[in-house]
Structures are given as C-alpha cells and as structure tokens.
Amino acid sequence: DADxxxxxxxxxxxxxxxxxxxxxxxxxxxxxxxYRQDPGLGLRLIYYSFDVKDINKGEISDGYSVSxxxxxxxxxxxxxxxxxQTALYFCATSDLVAxxxxxxGEGSRLTVL
Amino acid sequence: AQTVTQxxxxxxxxxxxxxxxxxxxxxxxxxYYLFWYKQPPSRQMILVIRQEAYxxxxxxxxxxxxxxxxxxxxxxxxxxxxxxxxxxxYFCAFMVLDDKIIFGKGTRLHILP
Numbered sequence: 001d002a003d004x005x006x007x008x009x010x011x012x013x014x015x016x017x018x019x020x021x022x023x024x025x026x027x028x029x030x031x032x033x034x035y036r037q038d039p040g041l042g043l044r045l046i047y048y049s050f051d052v053k054d055i056n057k058g059e060i061s062d063g064y065s066v067s068x069x070x071x072x073x074x075x076x077x078x079x080x081x082x083x084x085q086t087a088l089y090f091c092a093t094s095d096l097v098a099x100x101x102x103x104x105g106e107g108s109r110l111t112v113l
Numbered sequence: 114a115q116t117v118t119q120x121x122x123x124x125x126x127x128x129x130x131x132x133x134x135x136x137x138x139x140x141x142x143x144x145y146y147l148f149w150y151k152q153p154p155s156r157q158m159i160l161v162i163r164q165e166a167y168x169x170x171x172x173x174x175x176x177x178x179x180x181x182x183x184x185x186x187x188x189x190x191x192x193x194x195x196x197x198x199x200x201x202x203y204f205c206a207f208m209v210l211d212d213k214i215i216f217g218k219g220t221r222l223h224i225l226p
Contacts, residue, residue, distance in 0.1 A: 100146040101160050
C-alpha cells in the first residue's frame with residue numbers, strides 16, 4: 001500500500017459543485033501539503049499544515065479550504081468548483097525534522113466542466 | 114519572497130549523452146535546502162537529489178549530480194549517460210529551514226533513442 005494515499009484519483013465534475021479531495025498517510029509525518037500542478041506553471045502550494053492545529057495558506061488558496069482531521073488526514077475542498085480549477089492536485093508529507101524531502105501521493109486529476 | 118526559476122521549458126538529448134538542467138533561485142536566507150524532483154509519465158513525484166546549502170561539496174546520486182553555486186544562487190542538475198527512463202519532467206525546489214517548499218515551473222526532458 002502507498003504511504004500517501006489520495007482519493008479520488010480522477011474526478012470529473014460540473015461548475016458550482018462542491019468537491020473534496022482526501023489525503024491520508026501512514027508515514028507518521030506531522031507536515032502535510034496540498035499542491036496544484038498546471039502545465040507550464042509547475043507545482044503551486046495551496047495550503048499546508050505543520051501539525052493538527054496548524055493550517056497555513058499557500059500562494060493560491062483562494063477558492064479552496066482544508067481540514068486536518070488527524071495527523072494522518074488532510075482534506076482539500078473546493079466549495080464551488082470552477083473550470084480554472086481543473087488541474088492535477090498532489091498531497092505530500094514531510095517529517096518534523098524538515099530535512100525537506102516530500103513524500104507525494106499519486107495525484108488527483110480534477111476536471112471541472 | 115523566495116523564487117525558483119527554471120529557464121529551460123523543454124530539452125531533448127540522445128540516449129547516453131550528458132545533459133544539464135538549469136535552476137536559479139532567489140533568497141536572502143543563508144541556510145536552506147535545494148532539491149530536484151522527477152515526474153515521469155506515471156505522474157508520480159520522485160526525489161532525485163538534495164543539497165544542503167551549508168555543504169560546499171556537490172551532491173551526487175549515481176548518474177545524477179548537481180553544480181551548486183551558492184554565491185550565484187544556481188543549482189543545476191547533470192544527468193550522465195542518459196537513459197530512456199530519464200524521460201520526465203524535472204522540478205527544482207527550494208526550502209528555507211522549517212518552512213514550506215517552493216517549486217520551479219519544471220523542465221520537460223526527452224531522451225531520444
């Protein structure tokens with residue numbers, strides 16, 4: 001089983017729908033991240049959390065919200081999806097010592113029609 | 114704010130050749146980490162190599178090595194004896210200690226048979 005699991009792997013939805021992307025990890029890491037990948041734009045940070053009570057906005061948090069339900073779970077929500085939120089979304093974790101290595105999930109491809 | 118710039122959106126080289134991917138970054142910090150991540154067509158993100166800024170010696174991992182020029186804020190990746198399996202997107206990333214990780218826009222590398 002993967003150390004960082006994202007669900008769903010692929011999702012097609014319509015404009016205005018609420019969408020939740022879920023992430024769970026078995027690595028025991030405190031730090032979790034949500035990134036968005038778009039062609040030509042690389043990975044951009046949406047939100048990150050350094051522990052259960054800590055939530056921080058990244059560079060592109062508008063239109064998104066997150067919930068850290070437990071050390072192992074970090075969910076990303078789109079309250080009212082719009083087409084320009086069509087992208088590949090990655091969840092990642094890193095350890096408290098912060099040596100920097102990110103451990104990624106397999107990505108969730110979201111298409112908003 | 115820290116930034117990471119990859120000036121080569123796309124590159125192609127013949128199998129067995131050596132290729133160098135460029136990365137520059139901007140920061141006022143003196144202590145940080147730099148990374149190269151690989152994303153093959155499977156879309157999984159894989160850490161290729163990591164460099165601590167306080168170390169003068171360039172990091173090496175088998176066929177992958179870096180040229181870290183701290184004063185110039187440059188962090189290039191050299192792939193020797195390139196193989197077809199090296200075909201991927203390569204992302205340069207930067208992290209100030211105990212902070213979030215920032216990615217460049219990526220370089221798409223094609224290894225030609």
